[in-house]
Amino acid sequence: MIEIEVDRREGGIGVVVPKGRLNMVSARQLKELLGELVSSGATRVVVDLAETTFLDSSGLGAIIAGLKSARQAGGDLRIARPTATVLTVFQLTNMDKVLRPRDDVDTAFDD
Numbered sequence: 001m002i003e004i005e006v007d008r009r010e011g012g013i014g015v016v017v018p019k020g021r022l023n024m025v026s027a028r029q030l031k032e033l034l035g036e037l038v039s040s041g042a043t044r045v046v047v048d049l050a051e052t053t054f055l056d057s058s059g060l061g062a063i064i065a066g067l068k069s070a071r072q073a074g075g076d077l078r079i080a081r082p083t084a085t086v087l088t089v090f091q092l093t094n095m096d097k098v099l100r101p102r103d104d105v106d107t108a109f110d111d
Contacts, residue, residue, distance in 0.1 A: 002026035003035055009035040012075065014042030015105055019051040022059030022086075030059065034066030034077075043075025046108045050081035055089045067099065 002020040013071060014037040016029055037045060047063060049055075067077040080102040082090065090096040102108040 002029065004042045006033065006037065008042055011044065011109075012042050013044045013046065013109065014038075014046060014048045015048055017048045017051060018059075022052050022062070023053040023054060023056045024058040027056075027058035027062040032064045033060035034062070038066070038069045038073050038075065043070055043073040044109055045070050045075070045077045046070050046102075046105050047077065047079050048081055048105050049079055049083060049086050052083060052086050060089060060093065060095065063099070064095075075108075076103055080105045080108050 002018055005017040005019070008013040016034065016037065020026070022030060032046060045066060046064070049071060063079070070077040077099070081097045082101050087096070087101060090099065090101065
């Protein structure tokens with residue numbers, strides 16, 4: 001099972017921290033949480049992947065669904081601090097071009 005922390009910040013920013021394995025079992029939970037976060041007004045979302053130890057296609061799909069929800073609501077989704085294992089998945093799928101990894105959660109929306 002995965003633990004997912006959520007932190008709401010000023011400016012409609014929500015920070016989501018999945019801790020553990022983001023796979024087929026836990027992807028649904030992340031997808032629902034991201035959708036609820038965007039629906040409640042946090043249209044700028046940062047997914048902090050520093051404590052995500054594994055990511056498969058289901059987990060990647062949940063993040064992409066969150067990106068779509070955020071953009072449809074007029075916001076965006078950014079990823080920050082991916083582990084080497086997680087970053088490899090983004091690079092192999094070329095999703096690192098769409099979701100450019102950020103070095104820091106606090107500055108993810110500073111560009």
